[in-house]
Structure formats: C-alpha cells, structure tokens
Amino acid sequence: MKDGFRQSMAWLHTWSGLLVGWVLFMVFLAGTSAYFRDEISFWMKPELHAVARAAATSQPLAASAAVNFLQAKAASSPRWTVDLPSSREPALRASWAGPPAPRASGAPGASPPQRRGRQESATLDPTTGERMETPRQTRGGDFFYRLHFDLHYMPARWGRWIVGVCAMFMLVAIVSGVVTHKRIFKDFFTFRPKKGQRSWLDAHNATAVLALPYHLMITYTGLVTLMFMYMPWGPEVVYKGDQRTYISEVFPSSNAAGNAPRSTAPAPLRPVAEMAQAASRAWDSAPIARMVVSNPNTAGATVTFHRHDTGSLSSIQAAMVFDGATGALLSHFGDDLPAASQTRGVLYGLHLGRFSAPLVRWLFFLSGLAGSVMVATGLLLWAVKERQKFAKALAKGGRIGFGLRLVDGLNITAVAGLPLAMAVFFWANRLIPAGLAGRADLEIGVFFGAWALCASAGLALPTRRMWQLQIGIAGALLALVPMLNPLTGGAGLWTSMAPGLWRVAGFDSSCLMIGAALLVAARTIGVRKPAGARKRVQIDAGRSAATHGASKETEGLLTSPDSLSAAKVPR
Amino acid sequence: MNSRTQEAMAGGRLSAPMRHRIEVMTRAVAGIGGGYVLSSLCAAALALFLPLARAESVITGTLASFVIYTCAVMWAFAARSAAWAWGGLAAPAVPLAIALWLRLGGAS
Numbered sequence: 189m190k191d192g193f194r195q196s197m198a199w200l201h202t203w204s205g206l207l208v209g210w211v212l213f214m215v216f217l218a219g220t221s222a223y224f225r226d227e228i229s230f231w232m233k234p235e236l237h238a239v240a241r242a243a244a245t246s247q248p249l250a251a252s253a254a255v256n257f258l259q260a261k262a263a264s265s266p267r268w269t270v271d272l273p274s275s276r277e278p279a280l281r282a283s284w285a286g287p288p289a290p291r292a293s294g295a296p297g298a299s300p301p302q303r304r305g306r307q308e309s310a311t312l313d314p315t316t317g318e319r320m321e322t323p324r325q326t327r328g329g330d331f332f333y334r335l336h337f338d339l340h341y342m343p344a345r346w347g348r349w350i351v352g353v354c355a356m357f358m359l360v361a362i363v364s365g366v367v368t369h370k371r372i373f374k375d376f377f378t379f380r381p382k383k384g385q386r387s388w389l390d391a392h393n394a395t396a397v398l399a400l401p402y403h404l405m406i407t408y409t410g411l412v413t414l415m416f417m418y419m420p421w422g423p424e425v426v427y428k429g430d431q432r433t434y435i436s437e438v439f440p441s442s443n444a445a446g447n448a449p450r451s452t453a454p455a456p457l458r459p460v461a462e463m464a465q466a467a468s469r470a471w472d473s474a475p476i477a478r479m480v481v482s483n484p485n486t487a488g489a490t491v492t493f494h495r496h497d498t499g500s501l502s503s504i505q506a507a508m509v510f511d512g513a514t515g516a517l518l519s520h521f522g523d524d525l526p527a528a529s530q531t532r533g534v535l536y537g538l539h540l541g542r543f544s545a546p547l548v549r550w551l552f553f554l555s556g557l558a559g560s561v562m563v564a565t566g567l568l569l570w571a572v573k574e575r576q577k578f579a580k581a582l583a584k585g586g587r588i589g590f591g592l593r594l595v596d597g598l599n600i601t602a603v604a605g606l607p608l609a610m611a612v613f614f615w616a617n618r619l620i621p622a623g624l625a626g627r628a629d630l631e632i633g634v635f636f637g638a639w640a641l642c643a644s645a646g647l648a649l650p651t652r653r654m655w656q657l658q659i660g661i662a663g664a665l666l667a668l669v670p671m672l673n674p675l676t677g678g679a680g681l682w683t684s685m686a687p688g689l690w691r692v693a694g695f696d697s698s699c700l701m702i703g704a705a706l707l708v709a710a711r712t713i714g715v716r717k718p719a720g721a722r723k724r725v726q727i728d729a730g731r732s733a734a735t736h737g738a739s740k741e742t743e744g745l746l747t748s749p750d751s752l753s754a755a756k757v758p759r
Numbered sequence: 760m761n762s763r764t765q766e767a768m769a770g771g772r773l774s775a776p777m778r779h780r781i782e783v784m785t786r787a788v789a790g791i792g793g794g795y796v797l798s799s800l801c802a803a804a805l806a807l808f809l810p811l812a813r814a815e816s817v818i819t820g821t822l823a824s825f826v827i828y829t830c831a832v833m834w835a836f837a838a839r840s841a842a843w844a845w846g847g848l849a850a851p852a853v854p855l856a857i858a859l860w861l862r863l864g865g866a867s
Contacts, residue, residue, distance in 0.1 A: 193837050196836050196837050197833065197836070197837065199836070200832075200833070200836045356825075356828065356829075359825070359829050360829055360832045360833065363829055363833065364833055364836075367833075408825065408826075411825050412822065412825070415821050415822070415824075415825065416821060419798070419799065419802050419821050419824050419825070421799040421800075421802050421803040421806075422802040422803055422805070422806030422816075422817040422818075422820040422821045422824075423806070423817050423821075424803070425803040425806060425807055425859065425863060426806045426807060426813055426816070426817050427813075427817075437813060437814040438814045438817060438818065440814075526811075526812060526814075526815050527815065528811070528814075528815040528816075528818040528819045528822070529814065529815065529818060531818070531819075531822065532818050532822065535822070
C-alpha cells in the first residue's frame with residue numbers, strides 16, 4: 189500500500205479474488221450452463237424427445253389451440269399463461285393457476301416471488317392442442333439457473349446478498365487486475381506450459397484477457413439485475429416508501445396487465461388468434477413469446493401478448509393488452525422507453541443473453557467457461573504460490589500450514605467437485621425412476637450429496653491424487669452422457685442429429701467434449717512427476733524468504749513476473 | 760484485540776506485521792463500509808437532483824452507484840495512508856449528506 193498504486197492493486201486483486209473465489213466459481217459455472225437452460229431442461233425430459241418434431245404451425249393458430257385446451261381444462265381459472273412455440277422452443281406450453289391464495293400478491297420485480305394458487309401446466313401439440321405425454325418431474329436447467337444467484341438450502345434473499353457481495357468483490361478484482369497489468373496485450377500472447385506457477389499465471393492471464401469485456405460486462409450486469417435490492421436508497425428517498433408509485437414508474441411493464449379492478453360478470457372470450465395477429469403486425473411481425481389471459485370468460489377479461497426477446501438486446505419487451513370480451517386494444521407498452529430505463533433493460537438483457545443468435549450464445553457460453561477457468565486458475569495460483577513458503581518444511585518431512593491446506597481442500601471442492609456433482613445430477617435425472625414421487629427434489633438431493641462427498645474427501649486429503657480422482661470421475665461421467673441418453677429413453681446422437689433435435693445432439697456432444705477435456709486434464713495431473721518441481725520450489729522458496737510477508741510476495745508475482753522467471757531453474 | 764497488540768500499543772510502536780494487519784483492516788472497513796455509504800449517498804443524490812423524470816433519475820443513480828463503489832474500494836487501498844483513505848471518502852460524502860439532509864427536510 190505504501191509501495192505505490194500498482195502494488196496495492198495487486199494485493200487487492202489477490203485477496204479480494206481469493207476470499208470469494210469458490211462461490212464465484214460456482215456462480216460462473218452454473219450461470220454459464222444457464223445460457224442453455226432450456227436445452228438442458230429439454231434433455232432432462234427424454235419423454236419429449238420423440239414427440240418434439242411436431243409440425244411447425246403459426247403462432248395465432250397455436251394460441252387458439254391452447255385456448256381450446258384451457259377452456260376444457262380450467263375455464264374458471266383466474267389466469268392462463270401460454271408460451272407460444274418459437275424457433276428455439278418448438279413446444280407449446282400452457283399453464284393455469286388454481287384458485288388464488290388468500291394473501292394478496294406483492295409487487296413484482298421488487299420482492300421475491302410469493303406463493304400463488306397451485307400452478308399446473310401441460311405441454312401441448314401446437315397444431316392439435318392435445319396434451320403430449322407428461323414428462324418426468326425435474327427442475328432441469330432451471331436448477332442451475334436458480335443456484336447461480338439464489339444458492340440453495342437458505343432463503344433466496346440471503347443467497348442473493350451473498351452472491352451480490354461476491355460479485356462486488358469480483359468487480360473490484362477485475363478492475364484492479366486490469367490496473368495491475370503493465371503488459372495486458374503482451375500477456376495475452378504469452379503462454380509458457382509446464383513451468384508450474386508461471387503456467388498457472390499465464391493461463392490466468394490468457395483466460396482473463398481473452399474474455400475481459402465479457403467478464404466486466406457479466407459482473408456489472410449481474411449486479412444490475414438485482415440492483416434495487418442491493419442499493420435501495422435512490423427509490424427510498426424519491427418515493428419515500430410509496431411502493432405502488434415506485435413499481436408503476438420504475439417497472440412500467442408491471443402495469444401492462446392493468447391493475448384496476450374489472451368486472452367479473454360472465455362473458456365469452458373473443459378469439460385470441462385475431463388479437464395475436466394484430467399484436468404481431470404492430471411489431472413488424474416479430475414473434476410473440478407469451479400470452480397471458482387474466483380472468484377468462486368474464487367481461488373484465490384481458491389478453492396480454494409479450495413480444496419475443498430474440499432480435500432485441502433489452503430484457504424489457506414490448507407488451508400489448510387487449511380486452512378479452514370485446515377484442516379492443518386496451519394499452520401497449522415498451523415500444524419507446526426513456527433512456528435510463530432502456531439502458532437498464534439492455535444491461536439486464538446482456539446478462540441473460542437470450543437475445544442472441546446461436547453463434548453469439550455459444551460465444552457467451554465459451555466466455556463463461558473462460559471465466560470459470562480464470563477463477564479456477566486464480567485460486568490455484570494462490571495455492572501454488574503459498575506452497576513455496578512451506579517448501580523447506582516439506583523437504584524435512586514437515587507439514588503445510590492450516591490455511592494452505594484449507595485452500596487446497598476448497599479448491600478441490602469447487603473446481604473438481606462441482607463439475608462432478610453436475611455430471612451426477614444428469615445421471616440422477618436418468619437413473620431415478622421417471623414416475624417416482626418427489627423425484628425433482630431427489631435429483632437435487634443427489635447433486636448436493638455428491639458435492640458434499642467431494643468436499644469431505646477433498647478437505648480430508650487435499651492431494652494431487654484427489655484432484656486426479658475427482659476430475660477423472662467427472663470427465664468419465666460427462667463423456668458417457670451420450671451413451672446414457674439413448675439407454676434411458678432419450679434420443680441418441682445418431683437419431684438426434686436429424687433436424688429438429690439439435691438441442692439434444694448439442695447437449696450430448698458438449699458433454700462428450702467437456703468430459704474428454706476433463707479426462708485429458710486428469711491424465712496430465714497423473715503423468716507430471718513432482719521431482720523436478722520440488723527442486724525448483726525449494727529455490728523459489730529460498731528467494732522469497734528474502735522478501736517478507738505474503739503481500740510482498742504476491743506483488744512480485746503479479747507486477748514483475750520476470751523476476752520469478754524459470755530461467756534460474758536447473759534443468 | 761489480543762495481548763500482543765495491546766503490548767505493542769502500550770510501547771507506542773507496533774511490530775511490522777501487526778501494523779500491516781491493522782492497516783489492512785482499517786482500509787477494508789473504509790473501502791467496504793465507507794464505500795457503500797458513499798455510493799448510497801451518490802445513488803440517493805442522483806435520484807433526487809438529476810433533472811430527469813423521477814424514474815429515470817432513480818435508475819441512473821442506482822446504475823452509477825456500483826461504478827462509484829468500485830472506485831471507492833480501489834481508492835481505499837490505493838491511498839497513501841489509511842487516514843487519506845478515509846479523508847478521500849469523506850470529502851465527497853459529507854457535502855452529499857448535507858445536501859440530501861436539507862432537501863429531505865431534515866431541518867423540520
């Protein structure tokens with residue numbers, strides 16, 4: 189701190205990164221998988237694989253097919269929600285609410301979602317409106333999506349605060365990491381493999397710099413998604429506790445459905461296909477994502493259409509509200525947002541990454557993986573560096589300190605254990621009987637059980653062998669997913685390559701490739717002989733004894749990498 | 760505070776590692792606590808004083824506050840001394856707090 193700006197930033201980078209690295213790794217990996225959460229959910233419902241190639245139909249026709257189904261099934265429900273088929277999601281999904289819960293629902297957007305009446309749903313054939321085979325119960329990809337900001341086994345609010353604090357640390361770590369770098373461009377082209385600590389530093393730099401704009405964007409926009417929870421003071425002083433005005437001004441989409449009490453006298457519902465056509469026409473024939481019918485079959489019925497978010501960066505999508513009994517347009521919203529609202533919508537939309545063509549989504553996915561690797565190599569770098577302090581003690585048969593042992597164990601838990609647990613989650617999805625009651629929760633229990641096992645093993649024996657074992661098992665489980673899939677009722681790679689099932693083929697081949705990469709990693713961990721490394725560690729430790737304190741050492745590491753160059757190592 | 764610290768303080772001089780630790784603690788509190796207070800004040804002040812529609816000012820202020828927070832934390836660790844760290848945070852925070860207090864009718 190007294191040694192200049194860059195050194196103090198290096199120190200800040202190291203410690204802010206280490207303290208929250210394990211949570212961040214989970215947030216990064218689970219969040220990255222959430223780019224494909226629809227695809228993961230679909231893979232985890234193999235019953236739908238065979239029937240997924242239903243003939244494409246127009247959205248207005250699909251909307252009326254869904255309404256026919258809902259009239260027969262739940263004519264008196266207070267709300268119907270219909271997700272219309274699109275290029276990414278060919279299924280037609282209808283859900284309907286049971287009788288409303290006695291407590292009035294709170295303000296959307298600001299407070300965590302409250303319990304409504306029992307929600308039921310069905311997947312329909314888009315042309316006939318008939319119910320397709322009911323898939324197995326599973327949280328699917330939504331589980332990872334929720335995990336990455338709500339955590340689990342604790343109230344969602346706590347989870348969001350913990351993740352928010354970690355994200356703030358991450359933002360500081362990124363910005364201070366950039367400041368730390370004298371040679372950010374040059375470092376990107378520097379990779380010196382098989383040189384121990386140097387290689388970890390190079391890998392950390394390369395993955396960080398490669399996707400730097402992404403890392404900065406995803407961390408900041410992540411905070412933006414929940415910004416009014418973390419930083420409620422602006423609304424507090426302006427609206428002074430007037431929740432209703434605040435919500436309707438800052439989140440205008442919540443007004444789209446109209447909050448005014450409306451008549452409940454019975455009245456027939458006008459055909460929704462006409463309204464869907466009118467809405468789509470007004471949006472230059474952009475597709476519709478969702479139709480919500482409130483109080484169907486009453487004089488006060490409203491039909492709301494939400495525009496699909498493909499082709500628009502903002503997460504705030506235009507909506508149109510029609511009178512269900514007369515078919516008249518009641519209100520429309522979101523075509524022309526003011527600048528700050530639009531900015532927030534775009535930042536939010538960037539985080540979700542749902543706007544994009546498949547290519548961009550894959551780039552986001554790869555950037556997210558690069559982010560996970562960046563966090564992992566940063567954590568390992570700390571441990572590799574710290575280990576050198578104990579080199580002399582180790583050579584005399586002594587032991588490493590408690591702090592390093594803990595970091596080693598937690599590194600294994602996060603970096604090796606989480607991918608293993610995720611793979612186990614996919615296997616549990618297929619091996620737990622499809623009809624079993626409560627199987628969705630059981631899948632999650634198995635996931636955390638596997639992770640807890642990895643954690644206890646890793647903390648008990650934080651050794652190179654443990655790394656190899658856990659990464660190897662994770663790799664094998666993932667690489668075998670394409671075998672598991674057809675054996676347990678899904679569409680195998682050879683059939684899913686046909687058009688229409690790219691989602692399944694993509695999942696299988698991604699698992700295969702990630703699994704293969706992990707297996708290679710496990711093999712590499714095994715063949716590296718520690719003898720040469722140990723010699724070198726001693727030398728470095730001798731040198732670092734001349735300096736004092738961890739901070740000093742890390743400064744040297746990050747600011748003048750050449751001072752630690754491996755050139756002095758006897759070969 | 761452990762006995763070693765007390766001893767060292769009684770002697771009027773701290774050992775180097777202990778001084779380092781206290782320095783880090785002070786700066787961490789300044790960055791995390793003080794930084795949050797400063798960015799909250801900025802969020803509130805921008806929300807109140809920006810010449811935009813109410814909702815627009817609120818969103819702008821809140822979006823900006825996270826950038827300010829990041830800068831504040833970095834300042835806390837970059838400043839010449841812990842006293843400078845606190846001073847640099849207080850310099851913008853105090854006028855903001857006074858302006859907010861006046862505007863929100865704290866005088867009543």
